[in-house]
Amino acid sequence: MTDDLEALFGRPATGPLAGIVVADLSRVLAGPYATMLLADMGALVIKVEGPRGDDTRTWVPPERDGEGTYYLSVNRNKYSIALDFAEPEQLAIVHRIVERADVLVENFKPGGLQRFGLDFETLRARHPRLVYASITGFGTAGGIDLPGYDLLAQAVSGLMDVTGSPDGGPTKAGVALVDVITGLHATAGILAALNARHATRRGDRIEVNLLSSILSGMVNQTSAFVAGDVVPRRMGNAHPSLAPYEPFPTADRDLVLAVGNDAQFARLCEVLGMPQLADDAQYATMGARNRHRDALRDLLTDRLRTRGADEWFELLRAAGVPSGPILGVDGGVRFAESLGLDPVAPAGRGARVIPTVRHPIGYASGEVDYSQAPPHFDGDRERVLAWLDR
Incomplete structure (x- = not known):
């Protein structure tokens, strides 16, 4: 057949x-x-x-x-x-x-x-x-x-x-x-x-x-209401439960940081030359970073503005810190090609x-x-x- x-x-x-x-x-x-x-x-x-x-x-x-x-x-x-x-x-x-x-x-x-x-x-x-x-x-x-x-x-x-x-x-x-x-x-x-x-x-x-x-x-947005009785709000590119997890300005264009745990945050701080932040009680844990996200955003932005997005991306990628530039659809296809996908x-x-x-x-x-x-x-x-x- x-x-x-x-x-x-x-x-x-x-x-x-x-x-x-x-x-x-x-x-x-x-x-x-x-x-x-x-x-x-x-x-x-x-x-x-x-x-x-x-x-x-x-x-x-x-x-x-x-x-x-x-x-x-x-x-x-x-x-x-x-x-x-x-x-x-x-x-x-x-x-x-x-x-x-x-x-x-x-x-x-x-x-x-x-x-x-x-x-x-x-x-x-x-x-x-x-x-x-x-x-x-x-x-x-x-x-x-x-x-x-x-x-x-x-x-x-x-x-x-x-x-x-x-x-x-x-x-x-x-x-x-x-x-x-x-x-x-x-x-x-x-x-x-x-x-x-x-x-x-x-x-x-x-x-x-x-x-x-x-x-x-x-998923988590619906669950926030169903399980937590919390109505999610618009946060732009920020995340309700993770920080830093959004685009940040650099010397030339925005770069996304997607830090999902404390170990990644510590590595981020090392690359940025700010290792003390990982031990600071205001930023050492995910919960603390979320409570102080505005102050943290200002600190990270000041340092990230000293170099361009591509340079930071290479440094962060080498250190195992989730990050990436914001690309157009054309750039997304080409990036996938560069990864052999x-x-x-x-x-x-x-x-x-x-x-x-x-x-x-x-x-x-x-x-x-x-x-x-x-x-x-x-x-x-x-x-x-x-x-x-x-």
Whole structure:
């Protein structure tokens, strides 16, 4: 079977999920990010798009050869077929894809797939081994009518309220962080359900939503309220529980210090030529540093201003003190390259090769395959139909 798939789709049937078929009925970010990770792991992912295609195809700028880089970021290693669920003959093809699938991923409005017979209850009766993953904005109870946009989830979760300058307004994260975290949670749930299926021989339903995902993803900030009855406040780039843990000005530009324990603070003081601070009762422990963070910030700033950020970074790095310059995205990619992390992975072959960001997990058993570029709209219709006829 895997040899047939490789011959038909032209992609090696390798990886920890080789042999798993995913019907991807999702669009935009959270769902497509999850299904791309599954595809990178070796699953055969059929991307079922509506007549207008995934919205992100047209989210420009930026773009590459007329395609939105947003779309390109989360759709490699998939195969696209466009189908109109409102047309009976095309809906029948969707059902044939689902019949062959181990996993279905969807982010339709809750209840939106019921009229097409693609809801969990209907499919569970027909395909008891199917792992069915639903992604919503705010669940299927009181939030069923709320549209699932990342920005809304950032707003109502408290994420925006704890992000930004203390004397400024709430600020969204610079990336659709809620969608990405939700996609990761969906991936984890799918993998767990696939693992359980080996024993039970039955599938399961995975439900994730943006709000629950970010409340979990805000970890210590959410816990501050839930467990400590403390409402976190905006602190700019400072940390509520760690100091020094923020950017500091140097002779030329800012440098981040990320001191996580007392031993690191002692090493920082040695590098700065201020060893006495590590023995000072006001700064010797993390709790004390937090109580006196303003005075400590002034002392460290005065010393850090005597040299440039790059020079301090090299000295602190050599001493094992967590620190780093603030880089742009271009600098972040180049920094990863300098560390040998190879962050850019060309996806595709022949005339269509798209630079993409490398899959974040390494496997001792082998490399992730990147032989399939993000698909053109409906670009794999004939291959998918031929696969269904086998």
